[in-house]
Amino acid sequence: MCLCAHDTYMDCPYYEESQFGGDTRVQALISYVLFGDARLGKNAIEQFSWSLNSEGFLSARYPTNSTYYIPNYSLYWIGMLHDYMMYAGDQAFIRQKLPVARILLGYFLDRLREDGTVRRPDYHNFVDWAFPRGEAPSDDNGYAALVDLHLLLALQWAMELETYAGDFHYYNQYQSAAEGLIEAIPKYYWNSSRQLYTDTPEGIHYSTHTNHLAILTGIVQGEAAAQLMRRALTDTTLTQPTVYWQFYQFEALRAAGLGQEYLDNLGIWKTMLRAGVTTWPETTLRSRSECHAWGASPNYHLYAIAAGVKPAAPGFEAVRVAPQLGEDQTLQCTHPHPRGSIGLKLTLKDGKLRGTIELPAGTTGELITETGAIELTTGTNRLNLTKH
Numbered sequence: 001m002c003l004c005a006h007d008t009y010m011d012c013p014y015y016e017e018s019q020f021g022g023d024t025r026v027q028a029l030i031s032y033v034l035f036g037d038a039r040l041g042k043n044a045i046e047q048f049s050w051s052l053n054s055e056g057f058l059s060a061r062y063p064t065n066s067t068y069y070i071p072n073y074s075l076y077w078i079g080m081l082h083d084y085m086m087y088a089g090d091q092a093f094i095r096q097k098l099p100v101a102r103i104l105l106g107y108f109l110d111r112l113r114e115d116g117t118v119r120r121p122d123y124h125n126f127v128d129w130a131f132p133r134g135e136a137p138s139d140d141n142g143y144a145a146l147v148d149l150h151l152l153l154a155l156q157w158a159m160e161l162e163t164y165a166g167d168f169h170y171y172n173q174y175q176s177a178a179e180g181l182i183e184a185i186p187k188y189y190w191n192s193s194r195q196l197y198t199d200t201p202e203g204i205h206y207s208t209h210t211n212h213l214a215i216l217t218g219i220v221q222g223e224a225a226a227q228l229m230r231r232a233l234t235d236t237t238l239t240q241p242t243v244y245w246q247f248y249q250f251e252a253l254r255a256a257g258l259g260q261e262y263l264d265n266l267g268i269w270k271t272m273l274r275a276g277v278t279t280w281p282e283t284t285l286r287s288r289s290e291c292h293a294w295g296a297s298p299n300y301h302l303y304a305i306a307a308g309v310k311p312a313a314p315g316f317e318a319v320r321v322a323p324q325l326g327e328d329q330t331l332q333c334t335h336p337h338p339r340g341s342i343g344l345k346l347t348l349k350d351g352k353l354r355g356t357i358e359l360p361a362g363t364t365g366e367l368i369t370e371t372g373a374i375e376l377t378t379g380t381n382r383l384n385l386t387k388h
Contacts (some may be wrong), residue, residue, distance in 0.1 A: 003279060004293035005031070008063065009044055012282070015289040018061040019044060021073030022126070023294040025080045026247050030296055033303040036336025038088040045084060048077050049100045056107030060124070069123035074104045075154035082157040085164055088338070089315025094165040101158055102170055108151050109177055116180030117188060118151050120144050127209060128245040129283050137205040145189040145199050149213035152181040156217065164314050185219055196231060196238070207239035208232045212252035222257075229256035233265065242283040243268055247297040254305050260324040262305045269298060302333075309335045309342055312365060319365030319376065321357060339363055346383070357381045 003013045004027065010016070011023045028041030051059035051067065058077055060070035078101050085094050111119040120142035126134040127146055138144035155178040162171040188201045189210065197214045199205040211232040215225045229252060232238065241249050246268065253262060272285060280295030281287035303309050308322035316338055323331050325348040335342040340360035347354050358380055359365060365376040369385060 003291055005040060008047065009040060009293070011061075011294065012289040012292045014291065015282075016061075018064065019047070020061045021048060021058065021070070021076045021080075022060075022244070023292075024048075025076045025083065026244075026297050026300070027293050028080055029083055029300045029304075030293075032083070032087040033300050033309075033335060036338070036341075038084060038090075041080065041084055042088070042090070042093065045077070045080050045097060048080075049097055052100055052103060056103050056110075057121075058104065060126075070126045071108075071121040071123055072125065072127065072150050075108075075150050077101075078104060078154045078157050078161070082161055085161060085314045086311040087316055089317070091165045091314075094161060098161060098166045098170075101161060105154065105158055105174065108154075109173075112177065112180070115188075116177075116184035117143060117148050118181075120147050128242055130207070130209070130239050130242050130245065136207065136209060137199045139200045139202060143188060143201050145185065145197060145210045146207075146213065148181055148185055148189075149210065149217055149219075152178055152185070152217045152219075153213060155181070182217075182219060185214070196228070196235070199239075205239070206235075206237065208241050208249065209239065209245060211238070212241075212245075212248050215252040215256050216248065218255075225256040226258055229253060229258055243280060243292075243295040244283075247294070247301075250297065250301050250305060259305045259308065259322065260326065262301060262324060266298065269295075303335055307331060307333045307335065307344055308368070309333075309344070317363070319359060319363060320368065321365060321376065322368035325353070327351070337363065351386060353383055353385045355383055357383065 004010050008019045009024045009027045011018055011020045024044045028044060031037055031040055048058050048062050051062040057069065057071055057074035059067045060073045061068055081097055081101060108118055113119065120138045127136045128134060136144060136146040155174045159171050159174050189197045191198050191203050196206055197210045199207055199210050211228055214220050215229055220228050250262060253259060275285055279291035282289040282292040306324050308324055310320045312318040312320040319342060323346055325331055325346060328349055330347045332345050337360050339362055343358035345355045357367065357376055359376055359378050361378055363378055366373040367376055
């Protein structure tokens with residue numbers, strides 16, 4: 001990660017040396033949780049915004065003297081802005097950048113069909129190198145589940161951004177489009193016989209990626225989400241994620257309520273460590289780039305999933321703690337916060353969760369347990385709870 005962060009982020013320190021939108025979202029989140037420093041993330045958001053073109057989206061990499069377009073990466077820029085809002089706040093900066101997000105979404109909303117879906121954009125529709133040329137399948141009419149799901153995810157980020165620093169006119173517009181997608185996506189892509197979402201309406205191609213985003217966008221929730229996630233994890237006939245997309249796989253795992261299984265699904269990293277790597281390859285052990293920062297997502301998820309520490313309000317004004325502890329396990333971590341640090345010292349033994357959670361001055365939050373939420377206050381919170 002540090003080898004890929006200088007005056008800008010970059011995907012790799014040798015092969016391309018470029019700040020890419022998809023990579024940078026993962027890198028910025030790692031910076032927030034490891035170092036509590038949002039300056040390089042803010043810098044990336046600012047720089048990408050300078051690349052806005054006349055069609056209504058951003059260059060996939062920037063700064064650059066050679067523009068290159070991946071429409072999904074423009075949507076991840078909205079995700080970056082949302083992440084920055086949650087970890088840093090900075091309402092004035094968010095308000096300054098919201099017009100860019102509106103233009104980006106305007107490009108996609110102009111491509112909406114009457115049935116609520118969006119026509120596949122032009123240029124390189126990269127999702128993950130697991131697909132040919134990195135592009136998920138689409139049919140002859142431009143229907144593609146991952147295009148629709150990416151737009152839905154971006155609309156959900158944008159609604160929260162508009163609530164924080166924007167205009168309810170845009171919120172209402174995005175909500176209407178999101179509702180149309182939520183209605184259309186199951187209609188076109190759900191295959192009841194396989195109990196999976198398909199990449200295109202014909203039901204020929206299936207990927208973990210589409211099912212992950214169905215969970216992450218909340219189209220599938222609760223026990224149905226957990227069951228879908230288990231099918232996506234175990235059905236080897238699906239297109240499998242490379243190291244980059246596993247960031248979104250684990251986001252979906254958390255959303256499905258299966259965060260306790262996170263450590264059991266780090267197989268690709270364990271394989272690479274056994275092979276002796278000291279930096280993460282781009283895709284597999286036989287990659288063109290042997291140091292690619294987008295593979296460093298465990299540095300984020302160990303905090304966000306295993307320790308379960310997440311902002312519960314913009315600017316980290318409130319904290320949500322949902323630790324994923326098994327019997328006879330102990331968790332100890334320090335998480336940076338704008339007002340200091342959050343400290344966890346927890347043990348689960350004999351069905352009881354014991355220990356302390358420290359919150360910095362002026363910060364409140366909640367501990368999520370199987371039996372419900374428990375209020376956390378500034379300072380030391382001492383716990384002695386029965387898990388079930």
